[in-house]
Structures are given as structure tokens and as C-alpha cells.
Amino acid sequence: MNRIDAKFKELKEKGVPAFIPFITAGDPNLDATRELILEFDRRGADMIELGVPYSDPIADGPVIQSSYYRALSSGIKFSDILELVRDVRKESQIPIVSMISQSILFKYGHKEFVKNAAKAGLDGATIPDLPIEEAEDIIETGKVEDFKVACFIAPTTTDDRVDLIVKKSQGFLYYISVVGITGSKNELNKEITTNIQKIKKATSLPVALGFGISTPEQARMAGRIADGVIVGSAIVREIEKHINQDCSVLVDKVGEFVGELVTSTKNQN
Amino acid sequence: MKTMTDNNINIAEAFYGQNIPDKSGHFGEYGGKFVPETLMPALEQLEREYLTAKDDPKFNEELKYYLNEYVGRPSPLYFARRLTEKLNGPKIYLKREDLNHTGAHKINNTMGQVLLAIRMGKKRIIAETGAGQHGVATATAAAMFGLECDVYMGEEDIRRQSLNVFRMKLLGANVIPVKTGSKTLKDATNEALRDWMSSVVNTHYIIGSVVGPHPYPVMVRDFQIVIGQEMREQIQSAEGRLPDYIIACVGGGSNAIGAFYPFIDDKDVKLIGVEAGGLGYDVGQHASTLSSGEKGVLHGSLSYVLQDDDGQTSPVHSISAGLDYPGVGPEHSYLKDIHRAEYVSVTDDEAVDAFSMCARLEGIIPALEASHAIAYMVKFAPTVDKDKIIILNLSGSGDKDSFEVASKLGIDL
Numbered sequence: 001m002n003r004i005d006a007k008f009k010e011l012k013e014k015g016v017p018a019f020i021p022f023i024t025a026g027d028p029n030l031d032a033t034r035e036l037i038l039e040f041d042r043r044g045a046d047m048i049e050l051g052v053p054y055s056d057p058i059a060d061g062p063v064i065q066s067s068y069y070r071a072l073s074s075g076i077k078f079s080d081i082l083e084l085v086r087d088v089r090k091e092s093q094i095p096i097v098s099m100i101s102q103s104i105l106f107k108y109g110h111k112e113f114v115k116n117a118a119k120a121g122l123d124g125a126t127i128p129d130l131p132i133e134e135a136e137d138i139i140e141t142g143k144v145e146d147f148k149v150a151c152f153i154a155p156t157t158t159d160d161r162v163d164l165i166v167k168k169s170q171g172f173l174y175y176i177s178v179v180g181i182t183g184s185k186n187e188l189n190k191e192i193t194t195n196i197q198k199i200k201k202a203t204s205l206p207v208a209l210g211f212g213i214s215t216p217e218q219a220r221m222a223g224r225i226a227d228g229v230i231v232g233s234a235i236v237r238e239i240e241k242h243i244n245q246d247c248s249v250l251v252d253k254v255g256e257f258v259g260e261l262v263t264s265t266k267n268q269n
Numbered sequence: 270m271k272t273m274t275d276n277n278i279n280i281a282e283a284f285y286g287q288n289i290p291d292k293s294g295h296f297g298e299y300g301g302k303f304v305p306e307t308l309m310p311a312l313e314q315l316e317r318e319y320l321t322a323k324d325d326p327k328f329n330e331e332l333k334y335y336l337n338e339y340v341g342r343p344s345p346l347y348f349a350r351r352l353t354e355k356l357n358g359p360k361i362y363l364k365r366e367d368l369n370h371t372g373a374h375k376i377n378n379t380m381g382q383v384l385l386a387i388r389m390g391k392k393r394i395i396a397e398t399g400a401g402q403h404g405v406a407t408a409t410a411a412a413m414f415g416l417e418c419d420v421y422m423g424e425e426d427i428r429r430q431s432l433n434v435f436r437m438k439l440l441g442a443n444v445i446p447v448k449t450g451s452k453t454l455k456d457a458t459n460e461a462l463r464d465w466m467s468s469v470v471n472t473h474y475i476i477g478s479v480v481g482p483h484p485y486p487v488m489v490r491d492f493q494i495v496i497g498q499e500m501r502e503q504i505q506s507a508e509g510r511l512p513d514y515i516i517a518c519v520g521g522g523s524n525a526i527g528a529f530y531p532f533i534d535d536k537d538v539k540l541i542g543v544e545a546g547g548l549g550y551d552v553g554q555h556a557s558t559l560s561s562g563e564k565g566v567l568h569g570s571l572s573y574v575l576q577d578d579d580g581q582t583s584p585v586h587s588i589s590a591g592l593d594y595p596g597v598g599p600e601h602s603y604l605k606d607i608h609r610a611e612y613v614s615v616t617d618d619e620a621v622d623a624f625s626m627c628a629r630l631e632g633i634i635p636a637l638e639a640s641h642a643i644a645y646m647v648k649f650a651p652t653v654d655k656d657k658i659i660i661l662n663l664s665g666s667g668d669k670d671s672f673e674v675a676s677k678l679g680i681d682l
Contacts, residue, residue: 055581056455056567058462059305065449077579102303103566107580129303129569133293154307156469161309176307178467 002146003095003123004171007046008206008227017223018046019265020208021258022099022232024064025050025081026071027239032247034088036239039255041094044262049126049210049230052081052100059128063233066240078108082120089121097124097150097171102134110141117147124148124171132165139168150174150208153199155191166203172228173205178212193225216264223265231261284534284609290600294483294570297606299599302482304462304569311469316484318389323491328384335380339413340370342377342495346503346660351630358650359513359657363633364500366524366664373636373665374496374524375406379475381492383410386473393417393472397461399426399454399520400591400638401433402665403477408442418442421460425452426590433669451584454520454594458568478521479598482569486598493527500660501531508658516541516649517662518642519559519612520592522601524664529610539611542601543645545587546614552577553584558597559605559612567596573605588617588677589637591665619644621677624667636665637673 001009011018021040025033037048051060053068053076060068085096098117105113105127117125124147127138132151142149148171153162155176166173177192192209199207209222210230222229238257242250285296294300302312322328336342345368349361366374379396386394394411396418398404404420411418420437424446427434437444450456458481465474479486479493497515504512515532517525519542532538547555555561558573565574567582575583575595587593604610615623620637623644628634635643642661650659667674675682 055450056459058459058568059307059466061463062449069449072581101566101580103576103582104580106564106566106571107576107578128305129566131302131304131306131309134301134303152306154305154309156307156310158310158313161306165306176305 002148002171003093004047004097004148007095008172011046012227016266017226018208018228019044019219019262020047020049020228020230021045021235021261022049022051022230023235023239024053024067024071025084026053026074026076027067027236028070028243029074030076030080030084032250034084035247035251036254037088037094037096038092039251040258041092043255043259044266045094045258047095047097047228049232050096050098052078052098052104054101054104056103057101061233063236063240067236078104082116085120085122095123096121097126097148098122099126099128102127102130105138110138114138114141114145114147118145122147124150126150126152126174128152132161132168135168139170142170152176155195162199163202166199166205169205173199173203173207174230175199175207175209175226176211177209177222196225216260219261220264220268224268229265289603290483290487294487296599296603299572299602300483300486300570302569303566303571304482305466307466308469311465312482312484314389318385319484319488322385322388328388332381332384336377336495340376340380341368343499343503344368346500346507348507349631352627355630356647356650358653359655359659361646361650362504362507362512362658362660363631363663364496364528364660366496366662367633367635367639367666371402371406371409372668373402373406374493374527375403375477376409377495377527378477378489378492378523379403379406379410382473382475383414383416386416387414389473391471391473393419393468394475395419395421395461395464395468395472396475396477397421397454397457398477399457399593400589400636401426401430401437401669402591402636404442404444405433405436405440407475407477408437408440411442412440419445419464421445421447421457421464423447423452423454423457426454426457429590429673430669431672454590455568455582455596462568478523479526479600480521480568480570480572480596486570486600489523490526490530490600493523494530496524496527496662497529497531500528504658504660511535511538512660513537513657514539514541514659515662516543516642516646516659518543518592518638518664519597519601520545520556520594520638521596522598524662526598526600528662529604533609540604540609541645542610542612543642544612544614545589545592545641546616547586547588548617554586555614556585556587556593556595557614558595559601560614570599572599572602573597588620588673589641591636591638592641613645615641615644621674623647624670624674633663634667635663636667637670639664640667
């Protein structure tokens with residue numbers, strides 16, 4: 001069974017939501033990314049969303065865009081990121097889903113991407129600039145290797161689009177909790193609860209909530225209504241804060257923050 | 270003056286075939302919609318609204334009114350006698366888009382899109398701009414209709430185009446400096462798209478060229494084909510026949526597609542797009558996307574792009590801020606692949622020489638963007654028979670470029 005499916009199944013049985021931290025591969029360097037993933041695993045994170053840096057992201061906010069620049073300025077290539085995942089797999093079986101722009105995916109080729117990503121130990125991908133109409137090919141290609149292409153739903157998504165998306169998405173659904181870019185708002189919208197309930201009626205796929213969740217308290221609220229909670233910008237900001245310190249200090253500090261988010265997400269009382 | 274619905278809008282259908290572009294905006298494999306899910310409903314709304322407006326006589330009448338009475342259309346098709354004599358080749362006509370209100374073709378599109386925004390009930394307009402011509406044209410249309418307007422502009426372009434920045438501010442627009450990446454047009458586009466993702470409910474994003482996700486490439490083209498439609502009538506009345514060549518500069522490609530499109534079925538009319546060759550052929554030195562790029566996805570559509578082996582956008586350079594862009598409209602990629610249009614490039618230096626030449630011979634200071642088209646014509650015309658006719662689309666005025674050219678020539682203003 002795909003690691004993503006297995007994890008959500010396990011958590012569903014336990015009745016607790018998943019906590020999914022996002023980091024950018026190579027920010028500030030690949031060694032740090034490796035250590036961060038292992039640390040997040042130790043701290044109880046359930047899955048990692050691993051950002052593949054891209055020069056011209058449109059779905060990401062300024063915090064994550066800066067992390068992409070930091071990663072790219074060290075000259076890393078997609079092949080280095082696959083190497084990193086292979087390396088992590090020697091020590092950890094935590095599910096890892098990549099977040100990758102269609103720009104890079106297209107250049108790489110869907111078949112090549114899925115084959116190499118799955119072989120390296122990636123379990124799936126989210127592609128923020130690939131709407132469902134254009135996603136058929138990569139989703140089908142993914143199925144061949146049991147590689148999960150998870151799709152997005154936004155508060156602006158119309159009902160007929162929701163129907164289409166829940167039918168096609170693999171592994172889980174990524175619900176964008178604010179209208180806008182990652183990390184831009186500070187509270188959870190009330191409409192979200194209604195929307196998520198609606199989605200859950202239409203599908204048995206787990207629904208993860210992301211975009212704009214930045215504090216342990218927000219993570220707890222999100223965990224109450226969703227099957228998974230994704231935090232990105234707030235963690236990347238924490239990395240940024242400790243960027244000039246030793247790798248071990250950085251990993252420790254960021255790990256501590258992720259630990260708080262995990263605890264808060266899991267303790268719903 | 271004609272607007273898009275006066276003639277058959279599907280002029281090129283006979284040549285392209287029935288299903289180009291298809292319903293999701295694909296020109297062959299190019300085009301499409303590659304944007305976050307958040308924006309999809311907005312694009313669908315825009316497409317619906319655009320398709321209705323296109324067939325609504327009231328909308329067309331209103332657009333026509335503003336294009337005639339406010340923009341000053343039709344723009345003249347001027348026989349450039351001295352350029353013709355100097356180059357000693359075919360007859361040269363200049364399509365004077367520089368004489369439009371605000372000094373470029375960009376306003377054809379912004380008038381159309383602002384009217385659409387009003388139809389959709391959106392009170393705020395955002396735009397990206399490179400040379401500032403699109404920003405000025407957007408700010409102008411927004412001012413005229415009393416809409417709030419924010420224009421994203423790269424810091425490097427703000428430096429090169431300070432005059433246009435000042436004009437936008439005079440027109441009541443906010444100019445938001447973009448400090449990320451190369452601080453030019455592509456980065457301004459990223460920021461504008463990002464703004465739109467969180468403001469889509471009350472904001473319309475006016476893309477300035479035939480780039481971006483569907484329906485922009487088709488819609489912006491339709492607002493610009495007035496250029497080619499007028500050319501057609503004007504050259505018929507001046508010469509009693511169609512031209513042999515149409516030459517236009519290509520950054521994103523809106524002025525070029527506007528000039529080319531009404532002639533696509535006329536196979537004897539050769540269409541030539543001129544890209545920015547910058548300082549030379551090395552990566553980072555030019556912006557010749559069609560001449561030396563490859564297929565890729567940028568800013569919401571699949572087209573030719575300048576990118577590295579890993580799919581990261583390559584740095585680009587052009588003396589002309591309006592051409593300094595690593596992508597190009599999907600329809601141009603299609604025209605290139607089906608060999609209906611030819612794409613060439615000229616260098617910064619050649620463009621600056623053409624800029625001066627046009628000023629001295631014709632008393633017209635062309636935009637640096639259009640100077641690229643002129644520069645190619647300067648090389649090309651002498652090789653062509655005298656009984657031929659070239660129309661050059663002079664897409665904008667060069668007043669905005671005075672400082673940049675002066676500094677290139679080592680003159681301190």
C-alpha cells in the first residue's frame with residue numbers, strides 16, 4: 001500500500017488528524033532538509049510536503065518564494081532532490097509528497113517524473129498550478145506506479161468542479177483554507193467548516209487543510225474539521241529565522257516549533 | 270472604424286481548422302490554463318462574460334465609441350517615403366499605433382477589458398507592466414471609469430521607465446515595485462497573479478499581452494485585431510491590394526498578433542515577428558523566445574519559453590523593457606510551428622540605430638520595442654523587389670525611451 005494511504009488509514013482508525021509540515025528542498029541546503037525531515041518524523045509529524053523550488057511560482061506567497069530562491073541559489077537540481085529522498089528513505093518511512101510546479105514537471109516529462117520520483121521513494125505530488133482539466137495525464141501516469149497525485153479545492157471552487165476534482169484526486173484532497181496565497185491570512189474562515197463537510201459527503205478521500213495556517217491554535221482548529229493539517233509558510237519562516245546558525249541549532253529550533261504544531265493538532269481537547 | 274464583431278471573428282478558421290483554439294484555449298498543444306485552482310472560477314467567469322460581450326452589439330458599440338472618440342482610432346497607415354527611398358526596396362507603410370491616446374497599441378486591449386470588468390461588477394483593476402505602456406493604458410482606462418488601479422512593475426523597469434511610472438501616478442494608479450527575481454516583467458506578472466489569487470472576488474486582472482491562461486491569449490488578440498483590420502482596409506484603399514509583408518515586434522506578441530491575425534488566411538502575405546536579440550546569443554543576453562526557446566509552461570500557459578535543463582526560467586535581457594520577457598503568446602508558438610509566421614531577432618544596438626534612423630528620416634520617434642521591427646526591416650527591405658509592399662506595425666511612441674537611449678548613447682540628460 002502507498003505510504004500516504006497507509007498513514008491516513010492508520011490515523012482514521014485512531015481518530016486523530018494528520019499533521020503535515022511543508023519545507024522547501026534545499027532550503028537552506030540539502031543536508032539541512034534531510035535532517036529536518038528526520039527530525040519532523042521523530043517529533044510525530046505524519047507526512048512531509050516537500051517543495052521543489054521553482055524560479056517563478058505563482059501559487060506560493062513571498063515566504064515560500066524566498067525559500068525557493070535560497071534553494072536555487074545553491075544550484076540544486078531536481079535530480080539532487082531525488083537523491084535526498086533516496087537518502088532519507090534509508091532511515092525513515094514517513095510519507096513524502098512533493099509540491100512541484102507544472103513548469104518543472106512538463107520539462108521533466110510526466111512518465112519520467114513519476115517513474116523516478118516513485119523509485120526514489122516519493123509517494124505522491126501536489127501540483128499547485130495544474131487545474132483538474134489539465135491533470136488527467138499525470139494522474140493516470142501516477143496510477144501505474146501507485147504514485148498519488150493529490151488535487152486542490154479552493155473556497156472559490158464551484159460545486160460541479162468539486163464533483164470532478166473529488167473523483168480524480170488520489171491519496172487525499174488539498175483544501176485551500178484561504179482565498180489566496182500561502183501564509184497570508186491569520187485566522188480560519190468559518191465557511192471552511194461547511195465546505196469541508198460538503199466535500200466529505202462527496203468522497204471518502206481524506207481532506208487536508210492548508211494555506212494560511214500558521215499557529216498551533218489554528219492547527220488545532222483545522223484538525224477539528226479536517227483529516228490533515230498542512231503548515232508551510234510559518235515553518236519556512238522559522239527556518240529563515242535560524243538560517244545563519246549551525247544546522248543542528250536550526251533543526252532543533254524548527255523541530256521544536258513543529259513539535260508544538262503536532263501536539264496542538266493531535267490534542268483536540 | 271471596425272471592431273472585432275464587424276468582420277467574422279473566426280477569420281483564421283479556414284487556415285487553422287475548426288478547432289483552433291479549442292474550448293479550453295489550446296492552439297495545438299500550446300495555451301491552456303495552468304493556474305492554481307483558486308483562479309479557475311475567475312477564468313471561467315471571465316470567459317463566459319467575454320463570450321457574451323463579444324456577441325453583444327451594445328458592448329461593441331460602446332467599445333467602438335471609446336476607441337474612436339477617446340483613443341483616436343483609426344490610426345493612420347502612413348507611407349514612409351524617405352525610409353522607402355533610403356532602403357531602396359519595397360514600399361514601406363507604417364501603421365501608426367504610436368498615435369493612439371497614451372502612445373501605444375496597448376490601450377486597444379485595456380479599453381476592452383475595463384469595459385468587461387465593469388460588466389462583471391469588479392471595482393478594482395490590477396495589471397503588470399514592463400515598459401510601462403500597458404500600465405499607463407490600464408491606469409488611463411481605469412481613471413476614465415473611476416476604478417481603483419494597482420500596477421505591478423519590476424524595480425529594474427521602474428528605473429528604466431521613470432517617465433511612465435510618473436504618468437501612471439498622475440493617472441491615479443498605485444505603482445507597486447516588484448523586488449523579486451530579475452525585477453522585470455516576468456516578476457511583475459508573478460506578483461499580479463499572486464494579488465489576483467487573494468483578490469479575485471472584487472478584482473479584474475488586465476493582462477497586457479496575448480500571454481497567460483485561457484481566455485487571455487484569445488481575448489487580448491480579439492481586442493487587438495482592430496489593428497490588422499484597419500491595415501487591410503487602408504492598404505486596399507491606398508494600393509488596391511494586400512501587402513506582401515507585415516513586420517511587427519514580439520515580446521508577448523499582442524501588437525504582432527493584432528496585425529497578423531486578419532491576414533492569416535491570406536497565404537501570400539508573409540508575417541514576420543521580430544524578437545529582442547539583446548546583446549547576443551548566450552543565455553541571459555537576449556529575449557528571443559521563439560527563435561531559441563523550447564516548449565514549457567510559464568505564467569499559466571504552455572508556449573515557447575526560455576528555460577534551463579531543469580525547467581527553471583532563464584534570465585533574459587533586452588534594452589526594451591517591453592520585450593524583456595522569457596515567454597511568448599501561445600498563438601505565436603503555434604504560428605511558428607505551422608510555418609505561417611516567421612520569427613527573427615535583432616540586437617539592442619541594431620534597435621537603437623533603427624530608433625535614430627526612423628526619427629531622422631520620418632520625424633517619428635518609435636518605441637524601442639517597435640524599433641526592433643524597424644531594425645529588421647532595415648536589413649530585410651534592401652533584399653526585396655521594389656514592387657512589393659511592407660507594412661510595419663509601429664506599435665508605440667519612443668518618447669518614453671528617451672532617457673534609456675540617451676544613456677545607451679552616452680548622453681547625460
